[in-house]
Amino acid sequence: MAEVIASTLIEAIFQKLANEALKQVGRVQGIRSELKSLEKTLYRIRALLVDASDKEIKQVLVQNWLNDLKHLAYDIDDILDDLATDAMNPEFAKNSGASTSKVRRLISSCYTNFSLCTRTHHRLDNINLRLQDLENEKTTIGLTAKNGGLEIKNDRSKDRNRKSQTCLVDASRIVGRQDDKNVYIHKLLGEPCNENFSIVPIVGLGGVGKTTLAKILYDDKQVNDQFKHKAWVCVSDEWDSFNISNIIFQCVTGETKEFKDLSLLQVALRDQLRDKLFLLVLDDVWSESSDDWESLVAPFKACAPGSKIIMTTRKEKLLRELGCGKLDHLQSLSHDNAVSLFAQHALGANNFDSHTRLKAHGEGIVRKCNGLPLALIALGRLLRGKEEEVEWKELVESEIWSLKEEGKIIPALRLSYHELPANLKQLFAYCSLLPKDYAFKKEDLVLLWMAEGFLHQEDPSKSTQERLGYKCFDELLSRSFFQQSPNDGSLFVMHDLMNDLATSVAGEFFFRLEKKMEKGDRIKALEKLRHMSFICEQYEAYKKFEVFERAKGLRTFLSLGVKERWGNCLSNKCSELTKLPKSFFKLKKLRHLDIRDTPQLNDMPSGISELKSLQTLSKIIIGGENDFSITELKDFKNLQGNISIKGLDKVKNATEAREANLLQKSLTELEVEWTDDGSREDTTEKEVLDALKPSSHGLKKLGIVNYLGLGFPKWVGDPSFHRLACVSLRACKKCTSLPPFGQLPSLKELSIQDMDDVKVVGSKFFGTGLAFPSLQILKFKGMPGWDVWSTNSRSGVGDSVFPCLKELCMEDCPKLVEVSLEAPLPSLRGLKISSCGTGVLRSLVHAAPSVTKLEIERISGLTNEVWRGVILDLKAVEELYVRSCGEIRYLWESKEAEASSKVLVNLRKLRVWECKNLVSLGEKDEEYNYGSNLLTSLRSLDVWGSENFKHLSCPNNIERLFINRCDSITCVSFFSKGGGQKLKSVSIVGCKKLMIKEEMGEGGEKNRFLINSKSMPMLESVWIDDHPNVASIIDFGGNFLHLTRLIFHFCPMDVPTAELWPPNLRDLSIGNLKKPIPEWGPQKFPASLVDLTLFGEKEEATNWSQLSHDLHLPSSLTRLCIMDFWKLETVSEGLQHLTSLQHLEIGGCPNLKDLPETLSPSLLSLRISRCPILKERCSRGGSCWRQISYIPCIDYLF
Secondary structure, X not given: OOHHHHHHHHHHHHHHHOOHHHHHHHHHHOOHHHHHHHHHHHHHHHOOHHHHHHHOOOOHHHHHHHHHHHXXXXXXXXXXXXXXHHHOOHHHHHOOOOOHHHHHHHHHHOOOOHHHHHHHHHHHHHHHHHHHHHHHOXXXXXXXXXXXXXXXXXXXXXXXOOOOOOOOOOHHHOOOOHHHHHHHHHHHHHXXXXXXXXXXXXXXXXXXXXXXXXXXXHHOHHHHHHOOEEEEEEEEOOOOHHHHHHHHHHHHHOOOOOOOOHHHHHHHHHHXXXXXXXXXXXXXXXXXXXXXXXXHHHHHHHOOOOEEEEEEEOOOHHHHHOOOOOOOEOOOOOHHHHHHHHHHHHHOOOOOOOOHHHHHHHHHHHHHOOOOHHHHHHHHHHHOOOOOHHHHHHHHOOHHHHOOOEOOEOHHHHHHHHOOOHHHHHHHHHHHHXXXXXXXXXXXXXXXXXXXXXXXXXXXXXXXXHHHHHHHHHHHHHOOOOEEOOOOOOOEEOOHHHHHHHHHHHHHHEEEEOOOOOOOOXXXXXXXXXXXXEEEOOOOOHHHHHHHHHOOOOOEEEEEEEEEOOEEOOOOOOOOOOOOOHHHHHOOOOOEEOOOOOOOOOXXXXXXXXXXXXXXXXXXXXXXXXXXXXXXXXXXXXXXXEEEEEOHHHOOOHHHHHHOOHHHOEEEEEEEEOOOOOOOOHHHHHHHHHHOOOOOOOOOEEEEEOOOOOOOOOOOOOOOOOOOOEEEEEOOOOOOOOOOHHHOOOOOEEEEEOOOOOOEEOHHHHOOEEEOOOOOEEEEEOOOOOOEEEOOOOOXXXXXXXXXXXXXXXXXXXXXXXXXXXXXXXXXXXXXXXXXXXXXXXXXXXXXXXXXXXXXEOOEOOOHHHHHHHHOOOOOOOEEEEEOOOOOOOOEOHHHHHOHHHOOOOOOEEEEEOOOOOOOOEOOOOOOOOOOOOOOOOOEEEEEOOOOOOEEEEOOOXXXXXXXXXXXXXXXXXXXXXXXXXXXXXXXXXOOOOOOHHHHOOOOOOOOOOEOOOOOOOOOEEEEEOOOOHHHOEOOOOOOOOOOEEEEEOOOOOOOOHHHOOOOOOEEEEEOOOOOHHHOOOOOOOOOOOEEEEEOOOOOOOEHHHHHHHHOOOOOOOEEEEEOOOOOOEOOOOOOOOOOOOEEEEEOOOOOOOOOOOOOOOOOEEEEEOOHHHHHHHOOOOOOHHHHOOOOEEEEEO
16 A cells, blocks of 8 residues: 555656756756666666555565655655755746856856755765665565556546446435334334433444435435434544534524533523424444433433434444443345445446356455445445456455454455555545544545645646546545535545545554544654644644654644534634735746635735636735736636625726636636725626626526616526526615526525615516525515515416525515515425514415514514414414514413413514513413413523513423513513423523512512522523622522522622532622622632633722632632723732633733733633733733743733
8 A cells, every 4th residue: 555655756756857947956056966866766666666566465574665665755855845946946937048057157146055055965865875775675575676667557448437426325226224224214203202312223333334224214204204303413433512412403493503611502402402303313423421421412301202313333332321222233234235236336237147257256245345335335336337357356366355454444445445546545545634524625625635746647738637636536436435424415524434544544654633632642753744634623732733843754734624613614714814915926836816704805916817827716806906907817717616706896898897708717606796886887887797697507606796787687597507506686776676586496595685776576586487496595685665575477377486495584675565475485484574564574474384483673563453463373483583573562462362272382482672662471471370371382581671571471381581671570470380490591680670579569479580499490500680689589598409600790699608609500700799809708619610700890909819818719610701800900829729721811900910920731712801001011022921922822802
């Protein structure tokens, strides 16, 4: 395997030695003879590589010889790169056609540093000696020269029409798993279960097909009919409960939210899963810790009984600890099924009936694969298109089968690698830098290959390196070295076993720095290390990289992007970038320049039009200081991918725009934008936009911004754009009509915003026939003139419009009276209506009986009477948000409450904000036990900023309660006695009359809301802010076993005594209480506390030691925030014992002058805000900089 990198490096060296400029530099430095000697020796060694390739499989001495050769080849390549850099001297390049004597004089002037020349001599002499020693070893290890060098296998020409095959499950191509499928379908659907969830384990060897079987089950129609809510998570060998929970949350809600900690995330997830049948697949589980499991599954205990968790794993220990009993391992395929699967991938047939001469060899290969589908598929695809019997025989008789399995490497997979063409071997070995289960884009990996110089073309004039890279990628994909990601068809992953194979063949020259290294893991032979990767965490500590100072030959230092809480992602945001270097024009060979997400960049670099090789130029700014013209785009003949063109108002006419020649460029995304000045000619703009028509073949995303034409060119909305999936029109304020987007066959997302002059959306928008067949998301916003939306009276109308629409958003359409739809919206689940009339609300709610999430805001004319007609249509709604609807007094009146089976029967989450006339949720909420059968599914309730709200009656099963700035509220109660037993989170902010005896009136205490451990035993979080009598709301007696988060601000209360702190408290935010901190008395916070925020507006202390003396901050703290201590001057003492501290934040301390002399070495972030003196001293060069310079992340705010 090792000969591949050696041979490819040697070939690259020969190419560099043939470079004329490098030869000139060699003559001037007096190293021409050394380079000649080097070349001759390399030719002789190259002749040994064929023999080495055959013998390295079993002979350790040959393996070591090849490793030494690779190391030496890297060193040679480094020297030649240094010389090539010298040859790129600008003066040398300018005079490259000059006479020899002139060039010699020119180069000589560049080498006044004779010690540098001497060092090059010594390096080459040393390399030549080492190279000769390697050649002399050939006799000792038994290598003989064979003419022709290493054979470069390439069977692509024999199979030109073979397409890359997807790894997404096609059930019709799965062989031998029907019986297994039936068994597991019964386990999922047929076995009775009284528990909220049960585990369905799929256990088996790596490569046996566990994940494939799980995919079959996940996509089965019966399973989908049973489980409407599903999630798939690839767990892999690093268990992360936060990451797993977050991915599940995204799958269930379709939303991406940021959560501060696992507790808050799991509360939100539990709310989403409450009383729902749920199917979860945990794929590739390696953990054997029941603690890991318990940290994940709490939210699933709220699911409806019968929910299932499919777990695929190679390990049994965890399953046995969880009581799974007898575990049936997924078996390898039977011989007949294995033959069928192998034949399917090797021959495109189900057997060997049509290829009898290959049958014996094929069955021999199948037997050696031991029925493992991954191995059968890999070798089958390797032989696809090979009809010669000798090729099959060589594979059967390969010595690789006789090798012992190295770790987890299956011989069949090692053989599939061994039979790759040499160039593909190098590309695959490079993939060892990718972590397991890392999802990557095809384009990104190809660019990395290019950057390493791995893509060598025989004839560069016939194709580009990118196209060659894509072909190589597709070849590896077709051979199962890559797979498509199960969660995103645009991303790819490597199977764990393939990742192990890549790591094995890459050897000691590649290293992947894992987040958690196993005990005993060492980075060996650092002097040989050439390629290294790591996952960059949000806070990256420098120390873990110190060991790499010894890796002097490192040429790849690859950060694979910030690992966010929700997974891996690559980001190129440079929000503060204002200009690019003036010398950009020197990058003559630059091919990819991605400057998306650079809002401050308003000018193209001077001379960029000289970069003829550019293929990616994501942002193009017309005009600017350098006066970039759109006509210059004609010179970028290979431009492709994603393009955003800004400043189109600088384009004088259509002729200029046509010169850009976008029609001939392979664009997948196009955004065109004019400056928002409103003073341009609409005729010219339409002609310019027409001239910018892209090719319809590959365009997937289109955006048009600030276009001021009266109408759109015909190509906008033309159904010939058959791949167009996402369209956005924004601020096209003079357009009077919309293009016929309804006829775009693949359109999934459409956003139309700030189009002032559109009055009618009708037949032209929809077109004829089935309209919007694929649309899932539709958004209208800022349409002040729109007054008619109708799908009626269309000629040639199909069955319906919007058959797949899942999400509809209508904002700021004040004149629109109603929506006239000829057919309902059966797929609509999310509906948002803001600043529209009641007619829009009534008509859409009536047309969408399956809506589960409804958001309404500022609906004019929404009185109690109108709302009563709407609420009866909300039978499927699970989440209801009502904001700034000032005419509603109650959400339901007595009639609805009496017929409670008709009102919001599935509602789980209710949020009511800024409804100024709202008095209570129900008309008779103040009557105890009234409506006890109402809202039985409700789990989360928010009431915010409703100034006349007086009484809140909560369903007994409520789990989250948030009341904020309701100035008139005096009482909170439950529907009936015993309510609150399931309450997890309570927040009461700025409700100064709440539970105050004098405000509640006569009889107000009969069902008083009191936070205590007896009535609310499951409580996890409490937040009370700005309340005059906390004792009337919370009783600290008892034992809050589950309480982990407490917040008390601006409350004249006494601090709980040491024994009353909740024993499992993790997060405490406290301050501005009845007494200053020095008068709290000695505190003994629980050892579980890790996050502490202290507020000190009322504190008089100037020295932190005055505060910390009695606080006794626990050494378990990982995060400390010191906020608004206005008189504090020093924190030099009192923090040194916090050895676990990772995050320190200090804000609002204007007189603070210093930090402790020694801070925790584990500190990862320091944030300083509103501390002008401290900020100056902690800035680079300041008096405190030495103390903090080691901290990876330092933020200065304000």
